[in-house]
Amino acid sequence: MTGSRIAQATGKYLGNSEHFAVTYGDGLTDADLGAEFDFHLGHNKLGTVLGANPPSRFGELKLDGDEVLAFSEKPELSANWINAGFFFFRKEFVDYVDVDPACVLEQAPLIKLAGDSQLSIYKHQGFWQCMDTLRDLEYLDALWAKGYIGAHLVELLKEEGHWVTGCDIDLFEGCEWEKCVPADLDLNKDSRAVTEEDLAGHDAVLHLAAISNDPMGDLDPSITYGINRDASVRLAQLSKKAGVPRFVFFGSCSVYGQGEKLDLEETDPLNPITPYAISKIDSEVMISPLADETFTPVYMRNATAYGFSKMLRTDLVVNNLLGSALSYNEIRIMSDGSPWRPLIHCRDIARAAIAFMQAPAADVHNKAVNVGGNSENYQVKDVADQVQRLIPGADITFTGEVGADPRNYRVNFDMLAEVLPDFKLAYNLESGMEELHSKMVEHGFNAADFEGDQFVRLRTLAKRTDLVLFEETPLAGAYVIRQERRGDDRGFFARAFCSQEFEQAGLVTQFVQVNNSLSAKKGTLRGMHYQLAPHAETKIVRCVRGALCDVIIDLRPDSETFCSTFQIELNAENRDMLYVPKGFGHGFITLTDDTEAFYFVDEFYAPDFERGVRWNDPKFAIDWPIEP
Template identity: 70%
Template sequence: MNVFVTGHRGYIGAHLIDLLKQGGHTVTGCDLNLFEGCGWEPVVPPDRELVKDTRAIEVSDLDGFDCVMHLAAISNDPMGALDPKLTFDINRDASIRLARLAKQAGIPRFLFAGSCSVYGKGTKLDLDENDPLNPLTAYAQSKIETETAVSELADDTFSPVFLRNATAFGHSPMLRIDLVVNNLLGSALAYGEIRIKSDGTPWRPLIHCRDIARAFIALAEAPKDVVHNRAINVGDNAQNYQVKDVGDQVRRLIPSATVAYTGEVGSDPRDYRVKFDLLNRLLPDFKLQYDLVSGMEELHRKMVEHGFSKADFEGPQFVRLKTLEGRMDRIS
């Protein structure tokens, strides 16, 4: 395939380019390079690279591709809250525009990086794709509205697929620690303390960032009639955890660390346990390569090798919100 990837220099995108190249695909990456200098390890480059805001992509940029994999976004709840209007401008409006351009360019498949956060405060446990959506943030709302609008573009020649990804974690060349698993492990290494900001009871479905990249490729290669215009939860039923369970796994790796419930966010309203039966049914051969234990062991090993420190935990390199706050002029 000839693939156009947005956000290829991001936390998941770095894995996606690596896997696509390993699979023999031709890849063009498009990224504003907003987080330049945040890399942890060398990244595999695409065959061709556009340093460009997704809002500035033109139809001529998309000529000749078989698939668009759209990852670029203001990428989590705290970042989305920094400027909700900008979040909708980039996450929703630019995504819908990109889908229209892809359709105009004759690209048959469009994969959109969504999120299980669209379920927000779940009305029940074990939510599937047909359950009510309950977004609590601009980030989650932007994902829902994009799904709705892009779905209306689907026809015999244009096939969108919406990946509602579980909460990402794990090692990446573009490491982030503003994600629950990575954050708790990082705080244990930085302070000897596992700082849980809620009461620890909220549920989160978890998935290694490299497995999300693998899911993109599997869905790009799947037959059209299997995945056409579907929203699909991406993860595994066995990888739903309460935040306090993640803290327990951190203590297994770092027994000297203590657990501290800081209460910063009070009772976290984001609480959702998710089912992934549809993914298993549509792609029975697709299995996650990581679980929470193996993914955390790898990340812990990498952090120790890199000498991860308090300065790393508190600085902007691995906390996207801190970097973004200093570079808002590039996107506003």
């Protein structure tokens, strides 16, 4: 639990440090944590907690005995300060926690710290939002916006007078530096959920949606192939069925991988070496047979994007080196700087996509075309030199931490001029970097921006691709676990368990036994059982056939919800699971015949430590759904 992990981490990493910071990782805030640390140092307490005053989700009552003196419907700010989850501690705090897996930070350690008058609060009245429940996730999702290239594409299409339908699941609003031009219609859905009806009546589909570069593709290759390849092929098939005549696919020059020659052309052998690159070439191969006189796909093998966008990214080589120089006066190159990369400004990619959309079908029909400029092939060390010319005081450092980068390709772009003779790049590396540098300075880009998650898609996506959602119940530590299913006409895929996700949520990750029960008759009651320490159990309960009403009782004597209950219907349709922490009684009643359930437990069965409480004990007043 949270306390034991702090004990383990400080024992391993604290060393001679006098202070350390702790956060759960599931809160979003604009609080100045540096100011909180200064406050911590100035108050000479063992601990400081960030306190937030969030909007209330409920109407609040001001009482005098049984009389309501005032009523406020969901006030903008609650009257109560809450634990916002960002702490600073002096090293002496480690005496309050231990490595016992049952040690929970929010229970004995913080309660004792407050009782010893050693906990201060740094009050923050700005933005703060947790992400504990599906509702929180949906709220935060509503804050996200469109993509790095898409921001340019929508704007350019609108400037030309086109009606634009945007399809986006709104992941990245946090990097919106300037207000984006909105589409005329926003589908706000996953590309894998687009229907034939959504596409009907459109003249072209410009398909950007993807796990968008090599490192992110490595994050989970199965998701990368599902989105970049399978969903792309499905979208092309639906586009053709819907009568859409043009399909512009955003691919990548990374399909050349470790090129065996300079100036790679479209007909040269491909050597994709990452899931991202493989997914892109697979898509070309699988979409190509759809081409006919009614349907023209074209495949843009784009050079590496860079440059300013209203939806900034700093995880691209040019933007990253410039951001590093602005933040630290140091240009950090993690390789030896020798790999070649073709580069193109993100706005030029958007311009090229529109040109492919408008070109005569005969010129671009079913063609894969490298998109970039012959003069825009650079070695990474050349990019660093350009950055240094913009920021003369910045030093170039070759860290070598990733060794030799196997992705090394210099690309020929002659075919682009042949199929789009009127298209010319608006930017070269020098002008594109000058614009980006100017914008970064204008917006006050600094080290916090560079190190944060806001402009790094991998960090944001690593959070967003968690396919297990944890919704805490009113009984602290007990969670309803919901799967985020990714489906199509074949069915769906969902991840029911991932140790990394459970660990990030502060939950048990190691289970030693799986129990399986079958109840033949509706109305069968099992429970209420628990095991005493040191064999207390954590359980995950899932109903795989039929339906049941699952009930837990908080039997932790020091809990604010001691003797309180929680119940939920688990069934084979919703596939929800209930996470039952140690110290809880558990049982269920079946709602259908032939109900089957699985229990994952982290302790072996210990009959000498097994205990139970009566299912109908009036002290607990469980509202069993029993028919008369």
